[in-house]
Amino acid sequence: MINLYENIRRQVQELIDIANKSKQTLHVITLFDNPYQCEAATGMIFPAEIKDIEQGFLLSSLIYTAYTDYTEFEKDLRDGRFKNTSIKHLLYSTVQIGTGVERRSYIPSLCHRYKMYNLACDAYLSGLLLNKAHYFLTLSQFSHVANTIVYAGQSTPVNEILSEYVILKPSLECAALGVTKVKNDQFLILEKASMMRKKYKEDIIIQEYIDGYEVSVPVIKGQDDYIAMPPVCVDFEGDILTYDAVDDFKYRFKILPNEDFPYNNLIPELLEHSKSVMRFLNAECLTRIDYRIKNSNDFFIFDIAALPVLASTGTCWQSFKYLFNDNTSMFKAIIGSSLLNCDIY
Template identity: 25%
Template sequence: MNINDIKNYIKNFQNIEENQRSKLLIVLVANVDGETQNYDDYQNTSVLSEYYTLDEYENLSVSLKKLGYEVISYFNETDFIDAIINNKINRLRKKILVINSAQTGTYIGRKSLIPAFCEHFKIMYTGSNPYVVSLCRDKFHSNAILNNYLQNPMPTYLYSYAHGWIDNKSPQEGEKIIVKLNGESASIGLTKENVFIYYSDADIWLKNLSKKYNQPIIAQPFISGYEVELPIIVGKESIPLFAVGIKINNSEKIADNFLDYSIRFSHLYDFYNYDNYNIDIADKMKKDSQKAVKILGIEGFGRVDYRIDCSGRYYVNAP
């Protein structure tokens, strides 16, 4: 699909959206730095990396209002749930459409709370259903599924402080690996220390990390080379947009660099159009992304991340 096809596809959505503006009340449920209060947090790598900045939130809110929508905002899930249960929103006047990015706290599955609540009260919402939201937040489970279907499976091992290596499967001694929190995103818990040459004596460190964040850890081979994010619109068709390359230190080839917490939180990275860098690999990743969102059941808008080695072999990258 070329750029004109993508523009026409988006235009069809715009035509549908224009006819719905007067009928919809947009409810933004979002965590915003400085506005969301009273949340559990981690030390050193805060959940704030998942939150909107005030500028980001205002850009979204103001854009929707400029389009002609009526917009109500809630900065945590509890206030929105209270408003629905106690009829503080007039649901008879307009249909509610919830746009949710809230995931307050540190508990596993937290981003599924609002989709599940909306399902129960038959409220429209954007994005995937609660099961798929939680599935895609679980790196081990989602990778285990995709590894059965995609052409370049990524070996993924699971470690927990309660059970050690699951099924006694661990990385090879002397293998360079990266370890990540199984249930987090936005580089939470991911520092430079998380990439190292594996030997079994590292299990003590892994146990402490798992216990500190109260969740399992995944380990994968570390892929030196490039990092790419591929956004995709998922409707009746799955339409991949251009592949977005990650640039660190002004270099497209980031080699042994990666988006650790400090780089992500401080925005010490930039983007470039990977389609212009290597269209052949980009097109292959787009086809795999279409397959991935279908297999996982993603709806609305999604993203599939990749690491690409120096030979051009690419792997789905757990977020």
Template identity: 20%
Template sequence: MSKAIKLLVCYNSPASVYEVYSGKPLAGGAVAGEDLSETSLLREMHLIQSSLKKYYSRIELLAIGRDVHENIRAIRKASPDVILNFVESIEGIASFEAYHAGLYPLLGIPYTGNAPQTLGNCLDKSFTKKILSAHNIKTPEFMVIKPGQRVTEKSFTLRFPVITKLLKEDASIGISENSVVHDFAALRRQLNFLRKTYQQDILVEEYIDGRELNVAILGDKALPVSEISFKKLPPDLPKIVTYEGKWMAESVYYKGTQGVCPAKLSQRALKKVTETAMQSFKALECRDYARVDIRLSKEGTPYVIEVNPNPDISSDSGFFRAARTSGLDYPKMLHTLISLALKRRNIDTYTEAV
């Protein structure tokens, strides 16, 4: 046990920003204003704390809010040797994830996970795709549509079907069965809904018909590849990972999708998918851990659809499913992340904030 190490676990206080998170109109005018991705994280914190007692005797939890001065005061008061960073947003604003991570090096404290630059680059899906393309990594063709931008059939150059996503959100917020559209009329309807509901830029990309894979990376190694199976999903629904499928246990998508690890792939496909994931990890300058989401086309070509530098690593997450398949239990996986941050402490140069 690392008794001498003081560990601070930072996480975001749950908050709601949108009336609707699921990416589709609610029946009967109902309002669902809770981001279940955040509240589920909150429920995990005490499990994480108890899991880490196997390795650390001094552990504190800290909920991070928008008051920067209070955050700094609380972190300094805790005086940790290392921070386990679970902050995914602040008050529901995803872009603040990167800003907050910038405090840790200013305070001279090593922390788990990716640097602010990587967190920010990966949040903007279009910027991620440009970086991937610059490294000759395949990603679906796309365009970004701004809230006030007029889109006509003539100006729209992508091939249908396409899928719509919020440009700078994670946790599948805004993604539903309505996200995959097959003609311009359906696209216009979905764009109008997303603009009105979320008031932010929208990514539209060509939909890759194929298998949904994700590759969890821990340290500098890819864990066993996982697949999201849609076999139990009604045949009329698009085979995609939706907000409901991730977070709403009573939904059709949640019940109809299942994570499978290891994925059943040929050796050739496994090699291509794993290499693509590792190339993406390096291209985005990731460190410690990340998850690379890939659609494997029917022709066998892997297309990267997202690089998540701060993925869900809770005890029921796909990331831990891959870690468990590789032989790690939950406390060991968390301890590995913390060890990577502590090892980096002797390499990084920190500047103490004044």
């Protein structure tokens, strides 16, 4: 495992070196929603988390600008504030406009139109990875994907899931909002899914419940291939990580391998699997795959984050800090990966 992680560290260091060499020409811009005024039924990023992210990008660039109002950013963009071609303008945005599947795609599309470099996912991947119903169908060719069906209001949804319990969640769910565990009973599922569909005004995912450990694997695009970072086990009370637990930070992290984790033997396979998924999706940003580890042979994807939390409250921060023992390596790696993918370093 030491040799495996040393190789990962070397690959990430290549991205960090690219960012460091380009630092004197970098202008990083961050754009965040007002966390208390978001229209979408989604998790919120807290002011303390925003501060972590702002500090990380501030220390990784020559010029740094923070926006908390997308209309102000859009006006500056249209007015030509970022036209200086001797500076590389890079945007990181978590803004959601509206409530639909395209709510995170507007800003990446705007960047593309005005030839501004985007540090997060492009418009297509932002939309795809927000729509769980679609991306689980897209990933059905892969092994280790939780059995998933969609409730779209039909009177008798086809239920081919055999597990004792199932998980119900909104198809555009973020931060565990609305995630519910119920007995695998046709009538109970139909009743609960119908109520949830009315409440959230979107289709409902019905997914096999995997009893096991929750493990996250951050993935970033490197110089030669995708880089899967050291996995992070997320400990929490109960069977599932709920919205309230996420909101109240009622969870703990363990970097793997860990002596208290019984399936350390799966780590190389997890890393290879996560890279193959992101290679298939052609992700050009930092993403995160969440797995449930059932036993020493079986693990299943149950979520993919196109916009993982970059603060110290998230698994991406923990994974990068484990390798580099600092608070800026992740942000520099994100910048380096973006410069590399855009061929502008």
